[in-house]
Amino acid sequence: MIRLAIISFxxxxxxxxxxxxKELEREGRAVLEAIYDDDHDRLRKTSEIYRPRKIYNDLxxxxxxxxxxxxxxxxxxxxxxxxxxxxxxxxxxxxVEKPIATRYVDALEMVEEAKRVGxxxxxxxxxxxxxxxxxxxxxIKEIGRVISITSTNHGKNPMSWFVDPELSGGxxxxxxxxxxxxxxxxxxxxxxxxxxxxxxxNIIKDLMVEDNGLVIGRLEDDTPVSIDCSWSRxxxxxxxxxxxxxxxGERGAIVLNAxxxxxYLSDEEGFxxxxxxxxxxxxxxxxxxNVIERDEEPLASGLDGLxxxxxxxxxxxxxxxxxxxxxxxxxx
Amino acid sequence: xxxxxxxxxxxxxxxxxxxxxALMMLDHVEIYGVYSRxxxxxxxxxxxxxxxxxxxxxxxxxxxPHVEAVVIATPNYTHKEISVEAARRxxxxxLEKPIATRLRDARExxxxxxRNRVKLFVGHxxxxxxxxxxVREMILRGEIGEPRVVRVYxxxxxxxxxxxxxxxxxxxxxxxxxxxxxxxxxxxxxxxxSKVYAVGGVYTKYSVDAIDHVMYIxxxxxxxxxxxxxxxxxxxxxxxxxYLEIAGTKGLLYVDNRSxxxxxxxxxxxxxxxxxxxxxxxxNELKAFIRWILYDEPVEIRPEDALESLRxxxxxxxxxxxxxxxxxxKADLE
Numbered sequence: 134m135i136r137l138a139i140i141s142f143x144x145x146x147x148x149x150x151x152x153x154x155k156e157l158e159r160e161g162r163a164v165l166e167a168i169y170d171d172d173h174d175r176l177r178k179t180s181e182i183y184r185p186r187k188i189y190n191d192l193x194x195x196x197x198x199x200x201x202x203x204x205x206x207x208x209x210x211x212x213x214x215x216x217x218x219x220x221x222x223x224x225x226x227x228x229v230e231k232p233i234a235t236r237y238v239d240a241l242e243m244v245e246e247a248k249r250v251g252x253x254x255x256x257x258x259x260x261x262x263x264x265x266x267x268x269x270x271x272x273i274k275e276i277g278r279v280i281s282i283t284s285t286n287h288g289k290n291p292m293s294w295f296v297d298p299e300l301s302g303g304x305x306x307x308x309x310x311x312x313x314x315x316x317x318x319x320x321x322x323x324x325x326x327x328x329x330x331x332x333x334x335n336i337i338k339d340l341m342v343e344d345n346g347l348v349i350g351r352l353e354d355d356t357p358v359s360i361d362c363s364w365s366r367x368x369x370x371x372x373x374x375x376x377x378x379x380x381x382g383e384r385g386a387i388v389l390n391a392x393x394x395x396x397y398l399s400d401e402e403g404f405x406x407x408x409x410x411x412x413x414x415x416x417x418x419x420x421x422x423n424v425i426e427r428d429e430e431p432l433a434s435g436l437d438g439l440x441x442x443x444x445x446x447x448x449x450x451x452x453x454x455x456x457x458x459x460x461x462x463x464x465x
Numbered sequence: 466x467x468x469x470x471x472x473x474x475x476x477x478x479x480x481x482x483x484x485x486x487a488l489m490m491l492d493h494v495e496i497y498g499v500y501s502r503x504x505x506x507x508x509x510x511x512x513x514x515x516x517x518x519x520x521x522x523x524x525x526x527x528x529x530p531h532v533e534a535v536v537i538a539t540p541n542y543t544h545k546e547i548s549v550e551a552a553r554r555x556x557x558x559x560l561e562k563p564i565a566t567r568l569r570d571a572r573e574x575x576x577x578x579x580r581n582r583v584k585l586f587v588g589h590x591x592x593x594x595x596x597x598x599x600v601r602e603m604i605l606r607g608e609i610g611e612p613r614v615v616r617v618y619x620x621x622x623x624x625x626x627x628x629x630x631x632x633x634x635x636x637x638x639x640x641x642x643x644x645x646x647x648x649x650x651x652x653x654x655x656x657x658x659s660k661v662y663a664v665g666g667v668y669t670k671y672s673v674d675a676i677d678h679v680m681y682i683x684x685x686x687x688x689x690x691x692x693x694x695x696x697x698x699x700x701x702x703x704x705x706x707x708y709l710e711i712a713g714t715k716g717l718l719y720v721d722n723r724s725x726x727x728x729x730x731x732x733x734x735x736x737x738x739x740x741x742x743x744x745x746x747x748x749n750e751l752k753a754f755i756r757w758i759l760y761d762e763p764v765e766i767r768p769e770d771a772l773e774s775l776r777x778x779x780x781x782x783x784x785x786x787x788x789x790x791x792x793x794x795k796a797d798l799e
Contacts, residue, residue, distance in 0.1 A: 357664035365712035
């Protein structure tokens with residue numbers, strides 16, 4: 134039985150991960166050993182909801198806790214490294230929310246440190262654990278060589294710290310490129326070669342980060358791919374957003390619309406879609422536990438996190454340079 | 466009896482057939498004759514649409530004194546020569562999109578029409594499709610605020626009703642023939658395009674050298690951005706797909722042709738998904754053309770619009786060739 138700690142509930146995914154951990158606790162697979170948070174109010178509230186065995190507001194003490202086997206890091210993007218390194222050093226396995234970090238050197242340090250110490254390091258690319266997405270991975274050879282991929286990861290503007298560049302490291306590009314960039318790498322087993330991004334005038338006024346973005350890239354064999362990472366869904370849109378792809382191969386096409394399973398409902402709260410699809414969050418955490426117990430490699434590793442971050446960083450660089458940027462250019 | 470416009474249809478292919486069906490429903494129109502390079506094809510077309518006269522010489526068809534207008538629906542690369550001749554013969558011209566495959570050809574057509582004082586209507590039919598018209602009205606009324614992020618698809622398997630699509634020099638490729646619909650619509654609804662970046666290439670075995678798959682990003686002068694995709698490279702079984710999405714400062718809208726289809730047909734492994742109505746965009750645009758001739762009523766498209774939309778389509782091809790961002794005003798797109 135793996136004893137888990139959750140580091141920070143800054144990212145809303147923490148709530149779903151905690152819920153999944155508690156379900157696994159009831160199934161005898163895991164224990165929610167501790168919660169750490171640098172926000173005292175939030176720590177009090179979440180500990181009341183999820184009832185961990187311990188709570189911490191001192192990261193060193195969590196690192197020293199020998200009862201914690203592994204941590205799930207769901208803090209603000211720019212804090213990931215600060216939260217991950219002490220855990221790795223004390224031999225704890227790490228599942229880190231995406232993006233792995235906001236700077237290339239930070240991500241590299243995390244990946245290398247985990248490798249040196251020999252702990253499992255998994256990136257929370259939850260789409261690799263979504264059943265429809267897994268089905269694409271299983272079926273993709275059927276359409277022959279992939280020749281073009283169009284993808285979207287739309288969402289509502291998450292606001293809060295996501296629009297504070299000090300904490301988020303960027304806006305829609307930082308938040309929403311990585312999921313689909315990772316799926317593209319996973320499905321095709323090819324790396325990105327170069328990308329160019331376009332950002333228009335913001336949808337919401339007076340933000341300090343971009344809330345929209347369109348990306349076109351080329352994979353190592355020149356396969357063209359596109360990503361729409363915009364936070365373009367209004368706050369009252371009936372669903373959160375989408376993960377959509379159409380993949381064209383030499384022998385056919387596959388269309389993935391991963392969050393299309395919704396029951397549509399109109400009530401006092403308005404018109405909305407109620408999701409009933411696969412529980413990818415739980416699948417992912419269960420997989421993390423299996424990886425630790427069976428000493429396997431994570432399906433989405435730290436290196437996968439780093440590779441997806443490179444796409445984001447090249448996209449940002451292309452905005453400055455106003456031209457396509459090679460991934461190799463941002464590794465310097 | 467009220468006045469009628471007598472016209473000849475130049476071409477007897479896929480789109481000529483659609484246009485003829487629409488013309489049959491219009492008052493004040495007489496289809497006098499039809500031209501096809503193959504007299505057999507012209508005869509068959511004439512029989513189908515109850516047309517009395519046939520031609521296998523387009524010069525005779527565009528100069529016949531019995532008609533005051535022509536509807537040109539021939540392959541893209543022939544548009545210039547036929548339109549210029551029709552203008553010189555004083556005929557009003559309905560010209561199927563794209564206006565031409567090269568900018569200088571487009572300019573020559575426009576100049577010749579002006580010189581001879583004939584009306585030139587280029588059939589950018591999205592300006593007359595109900596959902597696209599409705600979306601533009603919503604934008605203009607400010608229902609979604611200022612447009613910011615746009616998304617358009619126009620996805621099809623390879624058109625096999627004719628062979629000219631397969632050659633870049635005859636059809637202009639999928640950007641000039643298909644993406645131009647959305648480009649023209651977005652220029653009309655969102656604003657002028659300043660920059661273009663695109664990827665794509667020759668994807669299918671049907672294409673000889675025509676670019677048949679394009680993915681493009683448009684940057685508009687008003688700082689909106691748009692992603693578009695036009696393809697002839699989809700599998701045979703992939704239903705023709707159009708999609709339009711616009712995120713604005715006050716709201717988001719989208720409409721697609723598949724979830725709004727009112728008619729679906731499944732016979733063996735052939736699937737038809739459509740929204741049939743008689744008074745469709747072809748009807749609407751031809752009606753506008755006829756009323757322009759008869760009553761000088763304003764129409765939704767000026768010849769210069771067709772030229773500018775062609776310029777953006779050519780910028781897509783140029784970006785694919787050069788692998789760089791194309792500045793529409795500065796680039797040499799001749």
